[in-house]
Amino acid sequence: RKPSAEEFKRQHMDPDSPPNSRPTYCNRMMRRQGMTKGSCKRVNTFVHESWATVKAICSQRQMTCKTTRRNNCHKSSSTLHITECRLKGSSKYPNCDYTTTDSQKHIIIACDGNPYVPVHFDASE
Ligand code: UM3
DSSP: OOOOHHHHHHHHBOTTSOSSOOTTHHHHHHHHTTOSSSSOOSEEEEEOSOHHHHHHGGGSOEEOOTTTOOSOEEEOSSOEEEEEEEEOTTOBTTBOOEEEEEEEEOEEEEEETTTTEEEEEEEEO
């Protein structure tokens, strides 16, 4: 299945919650957004910015994606408010247990299609 903007929104967009999230944020959000079905997704980043802000990154600096090696990645010119969810080593499916870390970083996303929109989260730095 082709990655889509709808998938990106489900997995990575949380514009309405404030960046200072609770320690339980990732456990709640990873389950609510369907990333703990079948297995626990290991790493996932949520972005606390508007869709307009994130979509605009598709016209910012182009670069090679770290994960796919394709050339359709773009790095945000500004830092964004994000929350990184990382599966704890002690976590056992189906009890997906995550650490929640807030930060402000540049993000690198892949864009695709016409209109050219975010479809994959590559990295933050
Ligand atoms: N991933 C994040 N944040 C990171 C690194 C990786 O969310 O800092 C996710 C995005 C990918 C998956 O899923 O890990 C494999 O790289 P996606 O393509 O559905 O966005």
